[in-house]
Amino acid sequence: MEHKRPLVGRRGLIIGTAAGVAAGSLAAWSAGAAQTETPTPDPGGTRGADLDVVVIGAGAAGLSAARVLADAGKRVTVIEARDRIGGRLWTHPDAMSVPIELGAQFIHEPNASTWELVRSQGLKTHTHAHTLSRTRVGDPWKKETIERPYNFQVIGGYQQILTPLAHKLSIRYNTVVRRVEHTPGRVVVHAERQGRRVTYRARAAVVALPVAVLAADAVEFSPALPKEKTDAFKAVPHFAISKVLMEFDKPVFPEDADHVVEADVPWWLMNAAMGQPRFSGRIVFAGAEEDEAERLLALPARKRHREFLEVVRGIAGDRSLTPVKVMEHEWAKDPFARAAFTDSERITGAREIYEPVGDTLFWAGVITDQVDFSHDSGNEAAAQLLNRLGRRSTQL
Incomplete structure (x- = not known):
């Protein structure tokens, strides 16, 4: 019909x-x-500790990327501005x-x-x-x-599907990223948590923020991102x-x-x-x-x-x-x-948006408009990053 x-x-x-x-x-x-749900305590991870990867954003894309990376033996911390996981998946x-x-x-x-x-947790659905x-x-x-x-x-609740992705990840809630410094093989993320400055250093970063946040220059990148990438951010339509x-x-x-x-x-x-x-x-x-x-x-x-x-x-x-x-x-x-x-039907700059910046900045989600697409994008970004970093954990 x-x-x-x-x-x-x-x-x-x-x-x-x-x-x-x-x-x-x-x-x-x-x-x-x-009021949002009370997040689980952050397991492991130390403020300012050296990491293999820092993931910015705990939506479906960021959590999917972090899950793959952590399961591959990488030292990963996820930074999340909210006090919950999920992003725009919010039960x-x-x-x-x-x-x-x-x-x-x-x-x-x-x-x-x-x-x-869904199946791994025995969840039920209504058609x-x-x-x-x-x-x-x-x-x-x-x-x-x-x-x-x-x-x-x-x-x-739809948000239940994220539970296995977040399991035992180091997630820093209420942490707002302000500035990302990146050079070949190294990234330094400057953030604020409840009025205090915190810093994370890693070999690479996965940026899993909505494109509207990136287009608004809410996060500063130093050096500045390529113009074709920022132009692509700003050209993405919304409704x-x-x-x-x-x-x-x-x-x-x-x-x-x-x-x-x-x-x-x-x-x-x-x-x-x-x-x-x-x-x-x-x-x-x-x-x-x-x-x-x-x-x-x-x-x-x-x-x-x-x-x-x-x-x-x-x-x-x-x-x-x-x-x-x-x-x-x-x-x-x-x-x-x-x-x-x-408005994914009118996006023209996807290639520029997902192009890594050197071997340092990778992109997940960003312009996806369905949860499964975000999940897939996170997996793809993690695989791409692992191909660059190698499967073994690295030391800075």
């Missing part, structure tokens, strides 16, 4: 966006800072009654490389395959089944996505479909907690992209929430329907992301 517009956005991927990090209550719809464990995805939502395709991470649609308000709903489903949601999650204490769609396509509504509507055990409520995902997302994001959060709620009320046939909780995150305003979604 084909649809005139994607059910969950371009390439079937959603990365969550909207007004900062906001949590709304039933009574006040008030905004507040979402919030307790903002609602069940874990919710503020970032990447789905595994795409049955042959994605990340399935190995998004059922759609309700109607062409006019008041018409009966038509339920359809997608013949070849391509969106699979990890029950209990806006607005994503709001609303929790209700009862079912709100006419049937238990994964998606609802409503007449004349330019947004995606999805049951975001299908398959969650022992959960009788509903979490509705409402999203928009590009021009419609930009319009919504220009509104005050309360008004944006109200627009989405009115649509859900119309579908439910209940004008008094009120959410228990509301949650959203705007990646474009997140200083460690600076954009929600890379």
